[in-house]
Amino acid sequence: MNNKKILTGITTTGTPHLGNYVGAIRPAIASSNEKEHDSFLFLADYHALIKSKDPEALRRSCLEIAATWIASGLDIDKTYFYRQSDIPEILELNWILSNFTAKGLMNRAHAYKAAVDDNEKADPDKGITMGLFSYPVLMAADILMFKATHVPVGQDQVQHIEMTRDIAQRFNHQYGEIFVIPQGVIDQESAVLPGLDGRKMSKSYGNIIPLFCNSKTLRKHVMKIKTNSLEPGEPKSSEDCLLFDIYKSFASDSQISSMQKDLEDGISWGDAKNQLYELLDQQLSSYRLRYDELMSDPFYLDKVLRDGAERAREVAHTNINEIKSVIGLGSLS
Numbered sequence: 001m002n003n004k005k006i007l008t009g010i011t012t013t014g015t016p017h018l019g020n021y022v023g024a025i026r027p028a029i030a031s032s033n034e035k036e037h038d039s040f041l042f043l044a045d046y047h048a049l050i051k052s053k054d055p056e057a058l059r060r061s062c063l064e065i066a067a068t069w070i071a072s073g074l075d076i077d078k079t080y081f082y083r084q085s086d087i088p089e090i091l092e093l094n095w096i097l098s099n100f101t102a103k104g105l106m107n108r109a110h111a112y113k114a115a116v117d118d119n120e121k122a123d124p125d126k127g128i129t130m131g132l133f134s135y136p137v138l139m140a141a142d143i144l145m146f147k148a149t150h151v152p153v154g155q156d157q158v159q160h161i162e163m164t165r166d167i168a169q170r171f172n173h174q175y176g177e178i179f180v181i182p183q184g185v186i187d188q189e190s191a192v193l194p195g196l197d198g199r200k201m202s203k204s205y206g207n208i209i210p211l212f213c214n215s216k217t218l219r220k221h222v223m224k225i226k227t228n229s230l231e232p233g234e235p236k237s238s239e240d241c242l243l244f245d246i247y248k249s250f251a252s253d254s255q256i257s258s259m260q261k262d263l264e265d266g267i268s269w270g271d272a273k274n275q276l277y278e279l280l281d282q283q284l285s286s287y288r289l290r291y292d293e294l295m296s297d298p299f300y301l302d303k304v305l306r307d308g309a310e311r312a313r314e315v316a317h318t319n320i321n322e323i324k325s326v327i328g329l330g331s332l333s
């Protein structure tokens, strides 16, 4: 085991889009190929249960996300790639950690507070489950289980990392340095892809471009990217230009300068969109083939995830025994 351990989870709701690819998948795969650290990457299906009670949708999303990561080049031999629900030790730890989590700390969690605020003058507890309320404890268990040192997350998850640190410190204060205090690694602004309307690409804004759809659907989405009303022939700026921002995230340096020049020379928005479509289609098409293959072979994906869980459980097993033993659970001798 390396000293540096990078761990991140993906909640299995919805279908991956271009924003997930640029913001999370591509950088995580690049960093998992570096040798000087261990990488843990998992499908947070218990977290998904908080949001979705539809079994088919859950299964489908798990399949799509697993296929997406593998098709995008994740090396499953170098990474611990597993499903959260295949590691029961995480739930054991979840309970243990609950006893080191101040209720007041959970009261301050953004997602929980937003749900309470949505209830306005009605019963503030309306529609709020213990799952939603204790979401940050489960996330702490995911991270502390494997003694992760670095946790790449989006800006919206920063508070959860802070809470994880708080919980781990309380535990360590009582029992000694058992847990590693993890550090969040926050997305760079440049890794946040804008969506069709210019806000961050996100399923909840309905502004996404799907990642592995067919060419025709990809084209349809690219054509919907918001532009200004400059006519063909009029020079266009690459500053504050949504289309260019998306283009940039996929293009080589020379392609970027050539697009910049085309914009200055007054390329029509239609033609510029076509160029973006061609670029995306060409870059994604080989991955897409692999994705389609994987999607038609759930048995293989299950096996990959089970193998990953088996390896991860070896680590989890050792750690949970150590944790239980310092608390005074487990062996009596």
Ligand code: TRP
Pocket (backbone or CB within 6 Å): 007, 008, 009, 010, 011, 044, 047, 138, 139, 142, 143, 151, 152, 153, 157
């Ligand atoms: N809550 C994270 C999200 O919605 C997903 C997640 C679950 C996670 N457990 C984690 C991320 C542990 C990092 C580490 O994005």
